[in-house]
Amino acid sequence: MDAPTGTKRRGGPGGLNKVCGVSPELQVIVGEPALPRTQIVKQLWAYIRKNNLQDPNNKRKIICDEPLRLVFETDCTDMFKMNKLLAKHILPLESPKDSGPDSKRVKTAQAVSPTENEAGAYPFMISDALAKFLGTEEKEMPQSEALKRVWDYIKNNQLEDPLNTMMILCDEKLQQLFGCESLSALGVSEMLTRHLFKQS
Numbered sequence: 585m586d587a588p589t590g591t592k593r594r595g596g597p598g599g600l601n602k603v604c605g606v607s608p609e610l611q612v613i614v615g616e617p618a619l620p621r622t623q624i625v626k627q628l629w630a631y632i633r634k635n636n637l638q639d640p641n642n643k644r645k646i647i648c649d650e651p652l653r654l655v656f657e658t659d660c661t662d663m664f665k666m667n668k669l670l671a672k673h674i675l676p677l678e679s680p681k682d683s684g685p686d687s688k689r690v691k692t693a694q695a696v697s698p699t700e701n702e703a704g705a706y707p708f709m710i711s712d713a714l715a716k717f718l719g720t721e722e723k724e725m726p727q728s729e730a731l732k733r734v735w736d737y738i739k740n741n742q743l744e745d746p747l748n749t750m751m752i753l754c755d756e757k758l759q760q761l762f763g764c765e766s767l768s769a770l771g772v773s774e775m776l777t778r779h780l781f782k783q784s
Contacts, residue, residue, distance in 0.1 A: 605675035608732040609654040612773055615749060617739075621674060628670070651770050707783070714779035717761045727780055731773055744769070 601620045611617055614627040632638060632646060639645035644662050646652070653659065656669045707724040715722065718733050738744065738752055745751040750769045754762060762775045 603677060605677050607673035608728045610673040611735055612651045618677060624674060651773060708780035709783055711779040713761055717757060731776055734772060734776060
Protein backbone atom coordinates (compact mmCIF):
# COMPACT_ATOMS: atom_id res chain seq x y z
CA MET A 585 0.00 0.00 0.00
CA ASP A 586 2.88 2.32 0.74
CA ALA A 587 4.54 2.13 -2.68
CA PRO A 588 1.66 3.61 -4.73
CA THR A 589 1.38 6.48 -2.24
CA GLY A 590 5.07 7.22 -2.70
CA THR A 591 4.73 7.16 -6.47
CA LYS A 592 1.73 9.44 -6.34
CA ARG A 593 3.58 11.88 -4.12
CA ARG A 594 6.55 12.09 -6.48
CA GLY A 595 4.73 12.47 -9.76
CA GLY A 596 1.21 13.54 -8.87
CA PRO A 597 -0.26 16.93 -9.72
CA GLY A 598 1.02 19.61 -7.40
CA GLY A 599 4.18 17.62 -6.68
CA LEU A 600 7.68 19.02 -7.02
CA ASN A 601 7.99 17.41 -10.47
CA LYS A 602 4.98 19.28 -11.87
CA VAL A 603 6.10 21.55 -14.71
CA CYS A 604 5.68 25.25 -13.89
CA GLY A 605 5.91 28.39 -15.98
CA VAL A 606 9.04 30.53 -15.57
CA SER A 607 8.95 34.35 -15.64
CA PRO A 608 11.06 36.14 -18.32
CA GLU A 609 13.49 37.39 -15.65
CA LEU A 610 14.08 33.88 -14.32
CA GLN A 611 14.25 32.45 -17.87
CA VAL A 612 17.46 34.44 -18.36
CA ILE A 613 19.03 32.35 -15.58
CA VAL A 614 17.48 28.89 -16.04
CA GLY A 615 17.21 29.11 -19.85
CA GLU A 616 13.76 27.51 -20.18
CA PRO A 617 10.19 28.92 -20.27
CA ALA A 618 8.83 25.97 -18.25
CA LEU A 619 10.48 23.50 -15.84
CA PRO A 620 9.65 21.42 -12.75
CA ARG A 621 10.31 23.39 -9.57
CA THR A 622 13.12 20.99 -8.60
CA GLN A 623 14.90 21.71 -11.88
CA ILE A 624 14.40 25.47 -11.50
CA VAL A 625 16.09 25.39 -8.09
CA LYS A 626 18.84 23.10 -9.42
CA GLN A 627 19.57 25.39 -12.39
CA LEU A 628 19.53 28.44 -10.14
CA TRP A 629 22.11 26.90 -7.80
CA ALA A 630 24.24 25.85 -10.78
CA TYR A 631 24.17 29.48 -11.96
CA ILE A 632 25.05 30.78 -8.47
CA ARG A 633 28.01 28.39 -8.15
CA LYS A 634 29.23 28.97 -11.70
CA ASN A 635 29.34 32.72 -11.12
CA ASN A 636 30.75 32.44 -7.56
CA LEU A 637 27.83 34.37 -6.06
CA GLN A 638 28.03 32.76 -2.61
CA ASP A 639 29.61 34.94 0.07
CA PRO A 640 32.99 33.27 0.83
CA ASN A 641 32.56 34.15 4.53
CA ASN A 642 29.02 32.80 4.72
CA LYS A 643 28.01 30.25 2.06
CA ARG A 644 24.33 30.66 2.95
CA LYS A 645 24.43 34.25 1.74
CA ILE A 646 23.95 34.95 -1.98
CA ILE A 647 25.43 38.09 -3.55
CA CYS A 648 23.18 39.02 -6.51
CA ASP A 649 24.58 39.98 -9.91
CA GLU A 650 22.45 41.97 -12.37
CA PRO A 651 20.22 39.09 -13.65
CA LEU A 652 19.63 37.88 -10.06
CA ARG A 653 18.75 41.43 -8.96
CA LEU A 654 15.98 41.46 -11.58
CA VAL A 655 14.62 38.23 -10.10
CA PHE A 656 15.07 38.88 -6.37
CA GLU A 657 14.86 42.72 -6.35
CA THR A 658 17.70 42.94 -3.83
CA ASP A 659 21.53 43.11 -3.80
CA CYS A 660 21.89 40.05 -1.58
CA THR A 661 19.75 37.32 -0.06
CA ASP A 662 20.17 33.98 1.67
CA MET A 663 19.13 30.41 0.92
CA PHE A 664 16.10 30.66 3.22
CA LYS A 665 14.66 33.87 1.73
CA MET A 666 15.52 32.74 -1.78
CA ASN A 667 12.72 30.16 -2.07
CA LYS A 668 10.15 32.74 -0.97
CA LEU A 669 11.45 35.32 -3.47
CA LEU A 670 11.56 32.67 -6.18
CA ALA A 671 7.85 31.88 -5.75
CA LYS A 672 6.91 35.11 -7.57
CA HIS A 673 8.67 33.87 -10.71
CA ILE A 674 7.30 30.31 -10.76
CA LEU A 675 3.88 30.41 -12.41
CA PRO A 676 1.23 27.67 -12.50
CA LEU A 677 0.51 26.14 -15.91
CA GLU A 678 -3.20 25.36 -15.65
CA SER A 679 -4.03 23.42 -18.82
CA PRO A 680 -2.98 23.31 -22.50
CA LYS A 681 -5.63 25.84 -23.53
CA ASP A 682 -4.28 28.25 -20.91
CA SER A 683 -0.66 27.86 -21.93
CA GLY A 684 -0.93 30.38 -24.78
CA PRO A 685 -1.31 33.71 -22.98
CA ASP A 686 1.75 33.18 -20.78
CA SER A 687 2.56 36.86 -21.00
CA LYS A 688 -0.83 37.72 -19.46
CA ARG A 689 -0.11 35.48 -16.48
CA VAL A 690 3.37 36.92 -16.15
CA LYS A 691 1.99 40.46 -16.19
CA THR A 692 -0.69 39.54 -13.65
CA ALA A 693 1.89 37.97 -11.37
CA GLN A 694 4.11 41.01 -11.65
CA ALA A 695 1.34 43.49 -11.01
CA VAL A 696 0.65 42.12 -7.54
CA SER A 697 2.79 44.62 -5.68
CA PRO A 698 4.47 47.99 -6.40
CA THR A 699 7.95 46.47 -6.00
CA GLU A 700 7.19 43.88 -8.65
CA ASN A 701 5.84 46.59 -10.93
CA GLU A 702 9.19 48.33 -10.71
CA ALA A 703 10.96 45.05 -11.51
CA GLY A 704 9.59 44.69 -15.02
CA ALA A 705 5.84 45.18 -15.46
CA TYR A 706 5.98 49.01 -15.60
CA PRO A 707 5.58 50.14 -19.24
CA PHE A 708 8.64 51.67 -20.92
CA MET A 709 8.83 53.62 -24.16
CA ILE A 710 10.50 51.33 -26.71
CA SER A 711 12.94 52.37 -29.44
CA ASP A 712 11.97 52.32 -33.12
CA ALA A 713 14.59 49.58 -33.65
CA LEU A 714 12.98 47.37 -31.00
CA ALA A 715 9.47 48.03 -32.34
CA LYS A 716 10.68 47.05 -35.83
CA PHE A 717 12.39 43.91 -34.46
CA LEU A 718 9.23 42.84 -32.63
CA GLY A 719 7.04 43.72 -35.61
CA THR A 720 4.79 45.91 -33.50
CA GLU A 721 3.40 49.41 -33.76
CA GLU A 722 3.20 49.69 -29.98
CA LYS A 723 5.21 52.57 -28.54
CA GLU A 724 5.40 51.27 -24.98
CA MET A 725 5.77 47.86 -23.36
CA PRO A 726 6.71 46.35 -19.96
CA GLN A 727 10.36 45.29 -19.79
CA SER A 728 9.31 41.74 -18.90
CA GLU A 729 7.15 41.49 -22.05
CA ALA A 730 9.92 42.86 -24.32
CA LEU A 731 12.44 40.44 -22.77
CA LYS A 732 10.05 37.50 -23.21
CA ARG A 733 9.49 38.33 -26.89
CA VAL A 734 13.23 38.62 -27.59
CA TRP A 735 13.85 35.27 -25.86
CA ASP A 736 10.97 33.69 -27.80
CA TYR A 737 12.67 34.90 -31.01
CA ILE A 738 16.06 33.50 -29.90
CA LYS A 739 14.58 30.10 -29.05
CA ASN A 740 12.30 29.89 -32.11
CA ASN A 741 15.28 30.62 -34.39
CA GLN A 742 17.64 28.34 -32.40
CA LEU A 743 20.22 31.07 -31.87
CA GLU A 744 21.72 29.52 -28.74
CA ASP A 745 25.26 28.27 -29.39
CA PRO A 746 24.98 24.43 -29.39
CA LEU A 747 28.50 24.21 -27.91
CA ASN A 748 27.72 26.71 -25.15
CA THR A 749 24.05 27.45 -24.42
CA MET A 750 25.10 30.47 -22.34
CA MET A 751 26.07 32.20 -25.63
CA ILE A 752 23.68 33.64 -28.21
CA LEU A 753 24.72 33.72 -31.89
CA CYS A 754 22.98 36.74 -33.42
CA ASP A 755 21.35 36.41 -36.83
CA GLU A 756 21.11 39.46 -39.10
CA LYS A 757 17.93 40.74 -37.45
CA LEU A 758 19.34 40.41 -33.93
CA GLN A 759 22.62 42.02 -35.04
CA GLN A 760 20.68 45.06 -36.22
CA LEU A 761 19.08 45.33 -32.78
CA PHE A 762 22.09 44.61 -30.55
CA GLY A 763 24.96 45.64 -32.86
CA CYS A 764 27.04 42.51 -32.20
CA GLU A 765 27.55 39.05 -33.70
CA SER A 766 27.25 37.19 -30.40
CA LEU A 767 26.63 37.87 -26.72
CA SER A 768 26.19 35.99 -23.48
CA ALA A 769 22.67 34.92 -22.48
CA LEU A 770 23.10 37.08 -19.39
CA GLY A 771 23.79 40.12 -21.58
CA VAL A 772 20.45 39.99 -23.43
CA SER A 773 18.59 41.82 -20.66
CA GLU A 774 21.33 44.47 -20.40
CA MET A 775 21.42 45.06 -24.18
CA LEU A 776 17.64 45.32 -24.23
CA THR A 777 17.64 48.14 -21.66
CA ARG A 778 19.31 50.35 -24.31
CA HIS A 779 16.04 50.19 -26.23
CA LEU A 780 13.77 50.92 -23.24
CA PHE A 781 13.19 54.45 -21.96
CA LYS A 782 11.36 55.55 -18.83
CA GLN A 783 8.33 57.68 -19.50
CA SER A 784 8.76 61.26 -18.36
